[in-house]
Structure formats: C-alpha cells, structure tokens
Amino acid sequence: MRALFPRLGVAVLIGLVAFAVFGPLINLVIWAFAEQWFFPNRLPSQWGFMFWERVFRPRAGAWEALGNSVGIALATVVFSMALAIPAGYALARLVLPFRHLIMLVFLLPQAFPSLPIFVNIAAMFYGLGLNGTYFGVILVHSLPGLVYAVWIATAAFAATDIAMEEAARNLGASPLRTFRDITLPQAAPGLMAASIFVFLDSIDEFTGTFFVGTPDITTLPILMFNAAMGGNYQIAAITALILLIPSVGFMLIIERFLKSDVLARIGR
Amino acid sequence: MQSTSLTLDNVTVRMGQNTILDSISLSVPQGSFTCLLGPSGCGKTTLLRAIAGFAPLESGDMAIDAVSIAALPPEKRQTAMVFQSYALWPHMSVAENLAYPLKLRGIDRASRARKVARILDLLDLAEFGARSVASLSGGQRQRIALGRALVIDPPILLLDEPLSNLDAAIRRNLRSELRQLQRQLGITTIMVTHDQEEALSMADTIVLMRSGKIAQVAAPEALYAAPVDIDAARFMGVENFITTDSGEMGVASDAACFGFRSMSASICLHPLAGHLNRKAVVIDSAYAGDSYQVLVKSDGELFSARSSTPQLAGAQVILCVPADALIPFGADKNCLIPTDYRTPGRTLS
Known part of the structure; x- marks a missing residue:
C-alpha cells in the first residue's frame, strides 16, 4: 500500500504533463474536423472535412502559403548555412580575438524583445525597398536562424579532430580538399541538425514575416493568424496541424543527428 | 622505394613568446631510424610537426636531399606522418582510408585497389579492407595508420609516439614489427617517443632533447653508457x-x-x-x-x-x-667519457 502512493503520484504527474502537452493538441484536432460547434455543446454537433476542402481550395491561398513557407524556409536554410559554415569553422578553428564576443553578437537578436527589432527592421527595409519581397522575408528569418546555425556549426566543427585534417594535409590534400573530404563529412550531422533548426524556426516564424512580408507574402503562420482573427477556428486549426508535420518529422531526425559530443561543445 | 636524407639547419620555432625549438641542427642519414627522445614539453613533437609542415619556422632551414622544404605547405612535403591518435577517418572504410592518399595523387581505381591490397597484405590485415575503422582494435588501427602513411611510398616516415596508446604486450610486438618493416623498406624514419626503452630498442640514432634544444645525438649504446651530462643520465635511468x-x-x-x-x-x-x-x-x-x-x-x-x-x-x-x-x-656536471665511446657488451640488460 505504501509503495502504491508514490507510484500513484507519478502516474498523476505524468497524466497532468500529458494533458498540458496534448490537451491543446486534441482541441486543435477537434476544431479541425468540426463543422458546427456552438456554445453550450461540449463537442461539435457536426463533424466533417468541409473546412479542409475550403482550406485547400485553390482560391483560399493555403497552397500558396504552404509553398511560400517551405520555399522561404529552404532559402533561409541555404542562406544561413552559407554564412554559418565558414563562420563556424573560423570560430572553431582559428585563433580569433574577441571570439566569445563574436559568438555573443549572434545571440543578441534573441536577447532583445523581437517586436521592436522587427518594427525597426521593417522601417529599414522600407527604405531599401525590401518590404514585401521574398529576399526581405528570408533575411528576417535568417536573423534568428543564424543563432542556431552559427552556434551549432561552431560546435560541430570543434568536435571534429584536428589531427584528421592534418593527416589529410600530410598525405597530400590541399586545404580546400581537406575541408571537403574530411571536415565536412565529419561535421555533417551537426550541420544537418543546425539546418533543421533553422528550417523549423523559419517555418514557424510570424512576427518578422508579419512586419516585412504582409500583405504581399503570406506564409502559413500569417494565414493561421488571419483565420484566427477572423473567427475561423477551423481554418486556423487545420493550418496549425499542417505546420505540425515538418516540426514533428524533423524533431525525430534531429534526435538522431545531434550527437552528445557535438552538444557538449555548443557555446564553447 | 626511394629513400632520402633530411637536414635541419638552425631550426627555430616560436609560439607566442615561447621558444619551442631553439636552433636545432640535425642530419638524418638516408634509410636510418632516428628517435627523438625527451621528457614531455621538450619540443620533440613540435620538431616532428615542423618537419611535416605543421609548425612554421621562425628561422632556419630544412631540406630533403638538399632541396629546401621550409617554405612548402604540408601537402607538398611528401613526408608521411603517423599521428599519436592515428587520425583515421571514421567516415571511410579501412580500404578507403588507405586509398585516399592515392586518390589525391590521381592514381586510377585499379592501381589503387592493387596497392591497397598489397599494403593490407604487408600489415597482415588482408581481410579487413571493407571493415569500418571503428570496429578495429587499437593495434589494428595503429597498423592501418602506418599503412596509410606507407601507401604513398614516402621518402620520409614520421612517427609521433605511435605505440603510446597500446598496452604493453602489443607494444612490444609492434615495436619489433615496426623496426623490421622499416629495415625491409629501407625508409628514412623519425620517431618521437618519451619512452627510453622504446628508443633504445628501435633506433639507429637517438636524439636526446631538452627544453627545445638537442642535448645529445648518439647511438643507443653510447647514449646508455655515456649520457652527456647528469640531467641526461637521470633521464636515461x-x-x-x-x-x-x-x-x-x-x-x-x-x-x-x-x-x-x-x-x-x-x-x-x-x-x-x-x-x-x-x-x-x-x-x-x-x-x-x-x-x-x-x-x-x-x-x-x-x-x-x-x-x-x-x-x-x-x-x-x-x-x-x-x-x-x-x-x-666532472664538476660542470658533464660526462667525462668521450662522446664516441662505446663499451662493447654493455648493452641493455
């Protein structure tokens, strides 16, 4: 009997955590398939796929928003990694003055409240004519993306053994060849994880897109926001479920790619 | 396999304020087995890395067969180094590790396969080609690292404490194996070690180093019987x-x-x-x-x-x-036996 109480306590705790995590998700799923749901009812009075049809109707813009979201996320990954790979290698390998300061600078966008930052960026982009352009949105998404990209890439490169690079140089490989044949394959899992983080961050991004992209560029989060503001909870719920697919999928992949030896070096 | 001599002329290496190597002059004859011996921090590994091109010279010159290599980047030096950690590439199989240096030299696939098979045979690891590096034991990794260096027929072989990560029994075996292989191939070899027994049993010539300088260059027997001064004697047991x-x-x-x-x-x-x-x-x-x-x-x-x-x-x-x-x-702590002295019969007991 005595042993039962702690066990019961643990079970209740797990149940509460599960409720906190899955409760809203279940609500989301219910909303996605509710055709009629009025106030006193605990559950929708009518179920169906009506709103799915409506969301994926060509005129509704969901397909376009999905295309925008994925395209922008991929471009953000390419842009961020193109900067993060050389930066991460330099931060991991070269003796740089103020190395920690440079690492900290990449964290700054995360340290300040994002709203004033994006409002200011929007004001700057107006002057540069970047508002409402894909490039502008990609730049805005790269701002938080670079934090993950640079920090994880630095850790990934720091985790590769310098002696392996030296062995390649010693046996006749040029520095570039060494980087391509030895360093990159060694760092690939970490870089992959960094790319996925950037992708997930971009596909979820709302504030920056809202200030820089709308009304010309609509991504899924923007669509969801508009739908929710307009009281279309079904459409908001369906959009949210679509957004969930890449997040969950990549989370499973990240778990495989981020090895402990890379994680241990993040921020060093 | 061609073999070559190496000359170091007043080699000085600095890192920041510290002088790691201070005017090292040394001549390594063709086909010889030379050990750089000394306590940790004496600069022996830095000297090996300087020869491979990984430690830039402050001043001085080094030459392979009278051709200066001091200004060449590591990949142009044709020295083959075996690293203390072996530094095998874990994303390649054993055979791919061995073939990579050949690939870099533009050797075609068929000759690559032939050379790799010959090296695996030489190392008694014939059936290991397809294995992953991670599945090898320490001694096998050590031999693959050695094979990867030998596969390019290097004029000079550099060994950085190649046996220090192995347990005692394997180390003794590999010691004589390595020595035999070196004799058989006639390759000029320089090995770094802090183990005096290893140096005595393997080297033709031992270079005893101390705080960035050469303390004594001697045959093992002479070094054992007549260490140049009291500090050298202490290090030699x-x-x-x-x-x-x-x-x-x-x-x-x-x-x-x-x-x-x-x-x-x-x-x-x-x-x-x-x-x-x-x-x-x-x-x-x-x-x-x-x-x-x-x-x-x-x-x-x-x-x-x-x-x-x-x-x-x-x-x-x-x-x-x-x-x-x-x-x-003597009173100046220097050994009074002339340096060319050798006592017959007084070898390692």
Whole structure:
C-alpha cells in the first residue's frame, strides 16, 4: 500500500504533463474536423472535412502559403548555412580575438524583445525597398536562424579532430580538399541538425514575416493568424496541424543527428 | 622505394613568446631510424610537426636531399606522418582510408585497389579492407595508420609516439614489427617517443632533447653508457649519483661524481676489489621480482641497489658498484667519457 502512493503520484504527474502537452493538441484536432460547434455543446454537433476542402481550395491561398513557407524556409536554410559554415569553422578553428564576443553578437537578436527589432527592421527595409519581397522575408528569418546555425556549426566543427585534417594535409590534400573530404563529412550531422533548426524556426516564424512580408507574402503562420482573427477556428486549426508535420518529422531526425559530443561543445 | 636524407639547419620555432625549438641542427642519414627522445614539453613533437609542415619556422632551414622544404605547405612535403591518435577517418572504410592518399595523387581505381591490397597484405590485415575503422582494435588501427602513411611510398616516415596508446604486450610486438618493416623498406624514419626503452630498442640514432634544444645525438649504446651530462643520465635511468674524493678505492679519476644504475649496484658484507665500496645502512628493502630493491643511506645520501636476498632495515652493509658501471661526471656536471665511446657488451640488460 505504501509503495502504491508514490507510484500513484507519478502516474498523476505524468497524466497532468500529458494533458498540458496534448490537451491543446486534441482541441486543435477537434476544431479541425468540426463543422458546427456552438456554445453550450461540449463537442461539435457536426463533424466533417468541409473546412479542409475550403482550406485547400485553390482560391483560399493555403497552397500558396504552404509553398511560400517551405520555399522561404529552404532559402533561409541555404542562406544561413552559407554564412554559418565558414563562420563556424573560423570560430572553431582559428585563433580569433574577441571570439566569445563574436559568438555573443549572434545571440543578441534573441536577447532583445523581437517586436521592436522587427518594427525597426521593417522601417529599414522600407527604405531599401525590401518590404514585401521574398529576399526581405528570408533575411528576417535568417536573423534568428543564424543563432542556431552559427552556434551549432561552431560546435560541430570543434568536435571534429584536428589531427584528421592534418593527416589529410600530410598525405597530400590541399586545404580546400581537406575541408571537403574530411571536415565536412565529419561535421555533417551537426550541420544537418543546425539546418533543421533553422528550417523549423523559419517555418514557424510570424512576427518578422508579419512586419516585412504582409500583405504581399503570406506564409502559413500569417494565414493561421488571419483565420484566427477572423473567427475561423477551423481554418486556423487545420493550418496549425499542417505546420505540425515538418516540426514533428524533423524533431525525430534531429534526435538522431545531434550527437552528445557535438552538444557538449555548443557555446564553447 | 626511394629513400632520402633530411637536414635541419638552425631550426627555430616560436609560439607566442615561447621558444619551442631553439636552433636545432640535425642530419638524418638516408634509410636510418632516428628517435627523438625527451621528457614531455621538450619540443620533440613540435620538431616532428615542423618537419611535416605543421609548425612554421621562425628561422632556419630544412631540406630533403638538399632541396629546401621550409617554405612548402604540408601537402607538398611528401613526408608521411603517423599521428599519436592515428587520425583515421571514421567516415571511410579501412580500404578507403588507405586509398585516399592515392586518390589525391590521381592514381586510377585499379592501381589503387592493387596497392591497397598489397599494403593490407604487408600489415597482415588482408581481410579487413571493407571493415569500418571503428570496429578495429587499437593495434589494428595503429597498423592501418602506418599503412596509410606507407601507401604513398614516402621518402620520409614520421612517427609521433605511435605505440603510446597500446598496452604493453602489443607494444612490444609492434615495436619489433615496426623496426623490421622499416629495415625491409629501407625508409628514412623519425620517431618521437618519451619512452627510453622504446628508443633504445628501435633506433639507429637517438636524439636526446631538452627544453627545445638537442642535448645529445648518439647511438643507443653510447647514449646508455655515456649520457652527456647528469640531467641526461637521470633521464636515461641513472638514479644514483655519488660524490668521491680523488683516488678513492682504486677508481682513479678526476671525476667530481659518479652516476650508476641501481641494477648494477649490489649489497655486500665485505668490500670487493675493483668496486667502489661504501659503508651504508639499509633503510628499506622491497621485492622487485627477480631480486630485492634496497634503499640504503650512506653519509646522509640515499642510494638504491639490488640484492638477491632481503635486507633488514638498519643493517650495516657495504654498497658495492663495479668500476665499469660507474659513469664519471666532472664538476660542470658533464660526462667525462668521450662522446664516441662505446663499451662493447654493455648493452641493455
């Protein structure tokens, strides 16, 4: 009997955590398939796929928003990694003055409240004519993306053994060849994880897109926001479920790619 | 396999404010096996890395067959190095590791496969080609690392403590295996080690290094019998130093002190002729396998010696050291035996 109480306590705790995590998700799923749901009812009075049809109707813009979201996320990954790979290698390998300061600078966008930052960026982009352009949105998404990209890439490169690079140089490989044949394959899992983080961050991004992209560029989060503001909870719920697919999928992949030896070096 | 000589001329390497190598001049003859020996931090690994091109020279020059390589990047030097950590590439199989240097040289697939098979054969690892590097034992990794260096027929082979990560039994085996392979291929080899026994058993020439400088260059027998000074002697396992009055006990010499190894000193009850004899008191006696290691005190100084029987602490004994086991040192701490001296028959016991 005595042993039962702690066990019961643990079970209740797990149940509460599960409720906190899955409760809203279940609500989301219910909303996605509710055709009629009025106030006193605990559950929708009518179920169906009506709103799915409506969301994926060509005129509704969901397909376009999905295309925008994925395209922008991929471009953000390419842009961020193109900067993060050389930066991460330099931060991991070269003796740089103020190395920690440079690492900290990449964290700054995360340290300040994002709203004033994006409002200011929007004001700057107006002057540069970047508002409402894909490039502008990609730049805005790269701002938080670079934090993950640079920090994880630095850790990934720091985790590769310098002696392996030296062995390649010693046996006749040029520095570039060494980087391509030895360093990159060694760092690939970490870089992959960094790319996925950037992708997930971009596909979820709302504030920056809202200030820089709308009304010309609509991504899924923007669509969801508009739908929710307009009281279309079904459409908001369906959009949210679509957004969930890449997040969950990549989370499973990240778990495989981020090895402990890379994680241990993040921020060093 | 062509083989080559290496000359170092006043090589100086600095890192920040520290001088790691201070005017090192050395000539490594073709086909020889040279050991860089010294305590950690003496610059021996830096010297090897400087030869491979990983430590830029502050001044001085180095040349392979009289052609300077000092300005060449590592990939142009044609030196093949075996790293202490082996530095095998884990994303390639054993055969791919061995083939990569050949690939870099633009050798076609068929000849690559042939050479890799020949090296695997040479190393007795013929069936390991498709295995992953992670599945190999330490000794096998060491041999693959050696094979990867040898596959390009390098003019010079550089070994950075290649055996230090292995356990004692494998190390002894690989020691003679490595030496045989080097003789067989006739490849000029430079090996870094901090293990004096390893250096003595493998090298043609030992370069004893100390705080960035060369202390002594000698054949193993000469280094063992006549270390250049007291510090070198200590590093070569000479534990005891005894000061003498001139002409004491027939050991005629103008030495200020003598060094001797514990294993050549014995504990006696009576003074022996042709020996340096000292009255001593036994402090401690410990069993050391084939004999007893005895610690004695004489004139306030401690000495260690061997004895075939255990000695009681406090016993009055005589410490006897045969005259030919004494290494004389002058007042300036330098060895008084000429450097080209060799004692026949006095090799590693």
